[in-house]
Amino acid sequence: MAEFWRSRALPHLEARRSCQENPCYRPHAHDAFSVGLIDEGRSVLSGCLDGPVRLQPGDVVVIPAGQVHACNPEHGAWRYQMVHMDQGWALALTGQEPCSxxxxxxxVLRRHDLRSRIVEMTDAIFADETRPRIEATIAAMLHELEAVPPARLVVTDLTDAASQLLTRLFPVMERLRLDESNPALSELAGLAGMSTFQLVxxxxxxxxxxxxxWRQNARIVQARHLLRDGHPIAETAQVLGFADQSHFHRVFRTHVGATPGVYRG
Known part of the structure; x- marks a missing residue:
């Protein structure tokens, strides 16, 4: 079960409340800055350099844009809430440098005193508060997160070497993003001047x-934007090159943890 709400005052803001009992997410990344709170149950966060992290009620998870992750229930029901927001906007609210x-x-911050701030932020979006009210609430939450001592459970960083690789892989990623079909690995490797093994x-x-x-994730990121803008599900699936609506439904659910219909609202 999942419910979504998009702020009318700040359209890039999206809040969700979810309750899941079965593994539902494959590794994925958002194009937004995300802050979540575990309300009930236990789950496992994967995608961290130090290995999977077991989450417990009260844990706060902060995920910058582009960071690959997956979080699934460990045993029984798992309930959480999360807010996605434009990362540049969030940075401007904090007044911090991107290297913050x-x-x-x-x-992952195990500080239960942060819980009320996260709940206040989610409630403000679901209540469709005014822009000044939402901005003040989120700014206060971000400043509290910034003030938390650096002793965190885990930090996954994008190294300089990986950043340099992204520059070299740019033609490959553009081809994956724009091509309606799945390009052959050999073609993609040629664009980067690599062997297929080196490319993967x-x-x-x-x-x-x-x-x-990566291509599937990029298509689902784009699908979320189209659905939020009111595009029909069948049209979205066709525009993004999915074989049919059923295929789109299956892939979307493994990335978002909800059907396209539930997400679109």
Whole structure:
């Protein structure tokens, strides 16, 4: 079960409340800065350099844009809430540099005194509060997160080497993003001047995903934007090159943890 709400005052703001009982997410990344709170149950966060992290009620998870992750229930029901927001906007609210710890890697903060701030932020979006009210609430939450001592459970960082790889892989990623069909690995490798083995290894190192998985993630990110803008589900599936609506439904659900219909609202 999942419910979504988009702020009318700040359209890039999206809040969700979810309750899941079965594994529902494959590794994926958002194009937004995300802050979540575990309300009930236990789950496992994967995608961290130090290995999977077991989450418990009260944990706060901070995920910058582009960071590959997956979080699934460990045993029984798991309930959480999360807010996605434009990362540049969030940075402007904090007045911090992009290198601030909050924006360079996944963080898990085991500080239960932060819970009320996260709940207040989610409630403000679901209540469709005014822009000044929402901005003040989120700014206060971000400043509290910034003030947390650096002793975090885990931080996943994008290294300089990975950043350099992204530059080399740019033609590959553009081809994956724009091509309506799945390009052959040999063609993609040629664009980067690599062997197919080197390409797969480089993509995983730079993005956390294989070329095909990265393409699927990019299409679902775009699908979320189209659905939020009111585009029909069938049209969205066709525009993004999915074989049919059923295929789109299956892939979307494994990335978003909800059907396209539930997400579109």
């Amino acid at each position: 710890a909050l924006f360079v890697g996944i963080s 290894r480089a993509m995983r190192r730079a993005t956390g995903l294989s070329p095909l998985a």
